[in-house]
Amino acid sequence: MALNLTPRFRRLSSASSLRRRRRTGHSEPFHATQLWNNIIHALQTQVDLRQQRRHWKMHTDCFTGADAVDVVLSHLMQNVYFSSNDISRLNAARLCQALMDHKVFYPVGSRLFGKEQEMMFEDRSSSLYKFPDSYTLPGAGKDQEMENLLCHERSVPKRQCPKLDKVTSLNPVVMEAHDRRIEELLKMINLHPSISPNLKRKRPTTLLSKKVVEDVWKQITLLQLLHLIHLPILDSILESPLKVERRRRSQFNRQTDLIISNTFLDREVSKSLNLPYTDEWFVAAVDCLEHFPDELIVHASELLSQIINDREVAETHKRVLFETIARHYSQSRESLLCERYLAIHAGIIELLESGKMGQALEATQLCIGLLEPSRREELHRLLSFMAVAAAPGACNLQKQNTNRTVIRRTFTKAIIQNQSLSKTQAETLVIFLMDNHTDVFKIPDSLLHMVRKKLLLLQEGGDPDASTGFAFCQQITQKEFDEQKIKVTMEQLQQLAQDISQNNNISEKERNRLLQEFRKHHPLVFLQYFSNII
Template sequence: MESHVITPGPYRATKLWNEVTKLFRAGMPLKKHRQHFKVYSNCFTATSAVDWLHELLRNNSNFGPEVTRHQTVQLLKKFLKNHVIEDVKGRWGFEDLEDSSQLYRFPSTSPLKPIPVGPQGVRKRSVSLKDREGFFKLRGSKKFDHEIQENISPAVEDSTTDTHSEENSRDITEEDIQDIWKNVTLTHLQKLLGLPSLDDVLNPTQIDSCFIVYNMTKVNKHGVVTLDDKTDDLPHWVLSAMKCLANWPKFDSNQPSYPGFERDVFKTVSDYFYSLPQPLLTFQYYELFVNVLGLLQPALERLAVEALQLCTLLLPPASRRKLQLLLRMMSRMSQNVDMPRLHDVIGTRTLMVQTFSRCVLRCEEEVDLDELLATRLLSFLMDHHQEILQVPVYLRNAVEDHIAYLRSQTRHSGIGSGVAMPTYSFCRQISTQEFEEQKLSVSQAAIADLLESILKDKAMSVKEKKKKLKLFQKEYPDIYFRRFPTTESEVKLFADKPKIKPPLLISIKKTKAFSIRN
């Protein structure tokens, strides 16, 4: 039942499907059941499977506590369709599974999904940062909010000397500036995700640098994108309905008011977003956002926020604006105690997430875990939308410093001409082995910080702390051993707990017993 983390990389959704399949097959209790006067061994009821799988998903960091029982039933139907399970008579491939006492079992072989490969049977090797020359890092007084003080420059494919000679011989054009925005954004995003290349999770050639510049510069005082072309904006009637729900019960007095009015308004908004031709995060960036989900761990939450800041800058301005306004409405509605119930059973927050998850994220070709992944991402977006959708100042500073440096190089032909030291300096190219070692050290440091947070948590009971440490030792034995190299060092951690005083009768000096016959 422990949480397994699938690290960012290509085909993460497929890897997650295989991971859930393996956990379900390995952990689901199998029993002997009687049905229609016949006994079946090593099987389980649909209800038992829903109970067990629902608990697994809620406690798994890849999916989280927002997973509902209904979503779990839908996943079991997909398990039946893909022959992860079958009924006790060996039938599968249909989706009539219900939350009932119907019996199911596991087939003799586990149908894990193959990881897609290229046409030659191997993945095409992408040109990564560690293979490129001429990337630079920031050396200045400004610090990034998350204390990562480096930014990588655009890659230089040709000879470094030739490129700089050509760059110094001409002025910086508007096209150059847009390329700088794009490359600084992507290379910093690559570092946050810890990937050797972004080519495996998106197509950089399809990214429009104009969108990044527009989303960074054309915003109102609330940080919401303003559109020059109003035909791409939300229709007036949708915007009016969203304002009505966000500001409930302070709405326009000219609007009608009757029992159930708020439910009709909510349906109007949801119908509009369902009618859009593609989700707000666009089909193009599905794989990218699924990879950001790999950062949604307690110790990496800050990195996840910053990665989503950059990812949402890539969106078309109209999509980013719709996403901003939708998240603002959802957040206000879920926190509004005066908001009437919009559903007879489901709470407002859960209803928000379930209703709009597929309007925000889904794959163009249906993926089996789409709904669960979209729910996980939308919950995080809703909780952190103000920070995620604000303009990242550090990115603007990095781009402006880079442009200033290139212009200073254009004006001056050599370093020895009295020019002040540039803000950016070229760093040496590192080997593949060094790159992998640095990537490993960063991830291990984050995991080590997670261990320390468990140890220092004073609100956690000793029993719960021991349980978490046992799971941590199982998942990361090397890091655990470095923290507790000996048994004594581990025992010492709990040595300060107060000792229980011995019973009073034991400490009292024994006195002569009295006999009832005396």
């Protein structure tokens, strides 16, 4: 053990280790490090950086937690070195947590209720993050980590932090230690990268574009929905790219208008809403308020600031926040569950009425996956607040009704509203969503496996229209098709001749005329039919 600490034996140990890696099938000495860097590169190049508001303060060049998980999950699914058992949204979120812990990015606007929130990564569109100037690999020295952290926090320009590859490329022993620590880190979050000699020749050189990945997700999602729910027509679900782009631009413009802040909002409203309570009820309520119009936030701040000597201050604060949220969602606006997915909603309700809860949950997960990210996040925040506020032990919202009844009546139209559904059906779906709000936003494992299979097929240059595991009809050969075409055509023509000859609703003259026309165009069928009945 002591001898291995000397430089000479460290070099020998490193060389022998590299030889062992090559014998076991590794195509390169520091594979785990390369995987880690590829994930970081994908994250830095594919997330959307925008100006956004968090806790009533503006932040520039931010990306959301949900977007980060989408990018990381897409990268993992296209990586042949991870097995299908490793791929899940939860594992992608755990990997994002590890990236944040090692200063690849950091949270912004994490101050709520006058306190710093716990440094936990959140897979949500309301959680914002930023990239620092540099980062350090797991296991690097503490001095280097502190230097990297200070580089993006200091306002005075400093020298650029040295890049990792320049620092450690000359020391294979240090790189091997980093590689080993990264490999251990990936295993801790249930990611087990592996390399076999057979994968070296099939290794994809490029990743698919974000647009292609999104199209594959939607395609496989609809195929799974068709196996769970009878959808008579897909015209309302399959939109043209032009309509999708118009809706995306209108939503972005509307969100931009809502987050225009001013001095009063930054200084006064934040003071009123930084309540000295940190229980789950207040956290869920503030999450709902985050993207409300400014006038509602100002009004809520004025009401909260007037509450001073109330005996039950916390209860009064909760009622004020509830009324603010209820007022916002009682206004005339499009329901969160898009009306164009009515056929899917009706199918889910039918499954619920039949007692097929498992299929209804999976169909709901697929349906929510079709929503735009902003709408999905807003629905997530509202359902979370509804679940907390409807609990029996929560703040009593009305004396004459239970919290569950008040919540159901208040927010049903905000979530789903369509004349084709009865009030009972709409409330049944809303209660199901509220009771299962922690599960309906998860991705079914079967969907993950099918999407991963399709993405790897496309990376290898496979046919985009190839089967993905679903079979709605059986493919036949051209010869079988021609035989079936002739057989079915003859059967239908004979049926037509029979209908004409046995139709008593027309005159004898008209019947003879039609039979003569039939004989003129289909003489063989005419002779065959009348020879059989004679």
